[in-house]
Amino acid sequence: MLQPRFRLITLDLDDTVWPCEPVIRAAEEALLDWLARHAPRLAALHDRQSLREHRSRLMAERPGIAHDLGLARQLSIVSLLEGLGYPPDLAGRLGEQALAVFMAHRNRIEPFPDAAPVLRRLAADYQLVSITNGNADPELTPLAGLFHHHITAARAGAAKPDPIVFDLALRLTGTGPGECLHVGDEPYLDVEAARCIGIEAIWINRLGRTWPDDLAPPTLTITDLHQLAAWLDISGGGRPSADDA
Structure with a gap:
């Protein structure tokens, strides 16, 4: 044989x-909705495009994490929250929760x-x-x-x-x-x-x-x-x- x-x-x-693009767009929109409820100051200042731009800058500054898109997204949100005066512990918790929200929708593929x-x-x-x-x-x-x-x-x-x-x-x-x-x-x-x-x-x-x-x-x-x-x-x-x- x-x-x-x-x-x-x-x-x-x-x-x-x-x-790819439809599921990413839906996940990012779900994340923005969540941020509007849990981190309104951040949501008031950023849309999908500005969050992407900030994340891209972070990945360029920290090439050691650039391959890990989930971690980069989480750390970008934490950085923005801390920049708005959120305490580090709270920013860290919100960053973890925000990534979980994104990932729940990221896997809703067709x-x-x-x-x-x-x-x-x-x-x-x-x-x-x-x-x-x-x-x-x-x-x-x-x-x-x-x-x-x-x-x-x-x-x-x-x-x-x-x-x-x-x-x-x-x-x-x-x-x-x-x-x-x-x-x-x-x-x-x-x-x-x-x-x-x-x-x-x-x-x-x-x-x-x-x-x-x-x-x-x-x-x-x-x-x-x-x-x-x-x-x-x-x-x-x-x-x-x-x-x-």
Whole structure:
């Protein structure tokens, strides 16, 4: 019997298995509503954009935490509260609570229609590992139970394109780069980052983007995960058919 070409498939999350911007917008709006009730002086001075700008400045000033988006969001809020005269203990508690509010809404994702059925099928033949620079948790979404492991930049200690993120997936599953296939929507952070350590990569282009001229083309470009499953069947990446036995 022929052996599958790959043992492990790693997948990005945001804009690969679910749309990112709608859920981020809703989570940030929920956070602002919460701040209006619990930290009104802060809410009166800031909107979604100004909070993002402050957080970006904090991450630039403290690159050691820039990969941990949840911590950066929490510390940004604490910093703003302290700047408004909130006592440090109160600012710290409000920062923790604010992050919890954001994360509760951050995980209220709606997967792309192809995501659940294809991941369910692939999980029967491959180890599936989610790899994200974001901080959503698939186990708290409608995709719970479909990934064997979940890696965030915060867990890995670095963000893509750092190879440590992919290395962690290989270590967790006992696989080598040649046994792994990565699927993601970012040409540099996903496709090129994976290829740099010997992992074959597929670009999922749901938004009609243009591939960068300075990068070699990906192994395959797809617009949904059904096309990934079909390619795996044709290329020998999936379970051998009866004719192969």
